[in-house]
Amino acid sequence: MPGLGIIGVDIGTSLTKAVVFDESGMSIAQASTPSEVHHLPGGLVEQDLEQVLGTVATVVREVVAGLDTPVTALALTGQGDGLWLRDAAGAQVRPAISWLDGRANALLAKWQADGVTREVFSRTGSGMFPGCTAAIMSFLDAHESESLDRAVVAGYCVDAVVQRLTGEITVDVSDASLPFLDPATRHYSEQAIDACGLSHRRSLFAEPAEPKAVFRLNADGAALLGLPAGLPVTAGPFDLPASAIGAGVRAPGDGILTAGTTLACQVLTDSPVFDPEGEPAGMFLSTPTAGEFLRAMPAMVGTASIDWVCRLLGIEVAEIGGLLAAAPPGAGGVRALPFLSNSGERAPFVDASARAQFAGLSLESGRAEVVRALCESIAYAARHCFEAAGLSGRLYACGGGVRSPEWTQIFADVLGRPIVIPGDPGVGARGAVIVAAESLGVPVDVELWAANSRTVEYRPGDAEFYQQGYADYQASLSAARGLWRL
Template sequence: MIIGVDIGTSLTKAVVFDRSGVSIAQACTPSEVHHLPGGRVEQDLDQVVGTVATVVREVASAIDGPVTALALTGQGDGVWMRDEHGNAVRPAISWLDGRANALLAKWQAGGVMREVFRRTGSGMFPGCAAAVLSYLDEHEPEVLDRAAVAGYCVDGVVQRLTGEITVDVSDASLPFLDPATRHYDEKAIASCGLGHRRGLLAEPAPPRAVFHLNAHGAELLGLPSGLPVTAGPFDLPASAIGAGVREPGDGILTAGTTLACQVLTDSAEFDPEGEPAGMFLSTPNVAQYLRAMPAMVGTASIDWACKLLGTEVQQVGSLLAESVPGANGVRALPFLSASGERAPFVDAAARAQFSGLSLEHGRADIMRALCESIAYAARHCFEAAGLSGTLYACGGGVRSAEWTQIFADVLGRSIVIPSDPGVGARGAVLVAAESLGEPFDVELWASNSRTVEFVPENVDFYQRGYADYQASLAAAKGLWRL
């Protein structure tokens, strides 16, 4: 009985699966996300660790038999600063944070982003570790002086539970890891002016590393001391593994808070002169990587629109059905994040827009235009990532049959959707089982799925709509200002 825990930005989930990959117990509880002036977004490590304890205790009490391991995954990026005991030296800075917007614009203009991309294949954005650490080095150097490690959400929880200072190779990938060697590129670190803070970066753990609950972690979770714990990969690659992505060229669309588009590759090579955006993620398999294009906003855009339009998320499907492909002439760009966009291009000043509106349009047209624009953004990301095989999907967005159909039609591809929504936890559990030497049947786990087929006539329509989207994007870029 392996408990999989997915520590998301706003929700922590724990799931236990049977040997066929069907969930038999699950629990969830919200995490607090603090949105502060100036585009700052922070979280409290103690509160997040508390959510892990809550869901683990709940599912452990609901299963028959002893827990054999704990498999952790969760949100990536941002900076979670801790001392040698695992205590936060300041509130965690989320991947959503925008305080480093101006710094990133400076790096973009000065060639720093291009230099790091040439060395690691990963772009940077305001909420990535490099930008946040550089900002703190200038504005809060005393915090960095007190810290023992500048890590991420998952390894922050791991340190609390096991006492180990570590980081998974997937988290470490952005932006300083050389994917070919799986070691930090020292020149990439130096180019960001962080050579003197190099000691804050934990060395990546070896593939399929196993840790163990210490006395404090055991007491917190109500589980035996010494219980095996695995830590990663973080939620993007964990979701790919959990959904069934196995072959190079296969991809996964995650319609969650982030709109994450990933494609599996068996080559560490990348175009150093390409657009310096996205992530080149190492996976538990040393011969495989994920080319990730995680756009900043997915379902967060829908939440915003629902609040603005005075409707509920549960009504989104019916609103989409009330409009038609093309939203009766309403068009949108979906860049609603205060920190701009990070994939498939990087621009801290990127902002959303709606056009073509008149008094004849209603809520349904606005909602459909936004959902279509997010699907166009997904197509843009997958073109950059090199999708050529089977496409899988997960996340809260694909619970809407109407929005999922828009994705399939815009992408011109059938979409395979796992029947169990907890694919991040599924991926973490599959990795844990293999790490412990008792792997599950991955093909059996992947067989619990359904397929959404595209509608050919809609594909033709959206081909023209995508061309209009690209034209609108090109025109808008010249107007964006910080």
């Protein structure tokens, strides 16, 4: 089939991907290249905007070189949260601060004690964690105010790239949701901004773009990418809602599990109403469609935990599947809590001091038991997130973690429901392209695009076994939360 001519670019934390799809939603050209993530002492995690822009140029030029049809548009998505400070020309005034960053750990703990997180949550439905824009900005305001003084815009990854490619200062409504957007009005809550002590920095927040906004590649962007000036560019939604759209989430109650660097659990809802007295965690995301929202619980316990256990045990990621198969459900009595991030946890609860643990180890425990215990604990965390998000319908899944059949089966068994896996892994880029096509008036059969998938059924016997395992996980988590300290 011929391609749509729209290049979807997903600017992830560690990898940038470009994909071109045919009219049935299958990729016909793709390219990827790594981004540099700088882990610095004290839990600091930063990225360089110029290097990230270079990755975008690399993948776009590579896919264009392999196409025999003209490019009609560029559709961008990418990582959310963090803080990408720029000047009027789009140049960074300091390195971007990643959503993985932990410099605001103590500040977040203070906000929790002082009721700031509760106040913001009650107005926006979004919790805060150390790597969110509000916490990082407040930290810089106190400790590095000159960076904020030099900045013209405080934004996110996708809009930072858009500014450099088009000259426009903008932000997608999904990114703007975090954490200051009132989902009912799709405008910022001034009270939430004031609660974080950032009213004097209000001018740094770009107003959310209108739905179906289309920008144009300027001369500098065209030169960088090797594409014609004036090419249409769409910006967002960011990677979590883009993946939901790309995977096929359509009906309220349906959800998606993204087993990537973040273990993102999202559920679609048609109501902007949330419980202001609930746990102040997760995100309430506005989507490109008016009247549709995503209740997102993006836990910090994704595939980065697998990378850690591989380094610890001296194994390759490719060995994970065999080790999971070598240990039975329950991992021979070994149990884990998976909270390995330096910035703790952000969903379905927020605690900057959250840390991992293993229990039930003995001299008979080996690599297989340790790996399986960790993977089971991440699946338990997913169940915890989906219970908080209100999953009631069909469940989709994507991300590097579901490339492992063994781990995907554990997710299905722990969640006790079938999991639909899209046939093409580039669901974030696919979602961005669907949004771009709708914005440009290009017909797309979204049901056809979602049809190419497979379903992993859960095993009733193992699902019953994991009921007790999940109860044990919850008990261990409750006990551990009373012992964590920064």
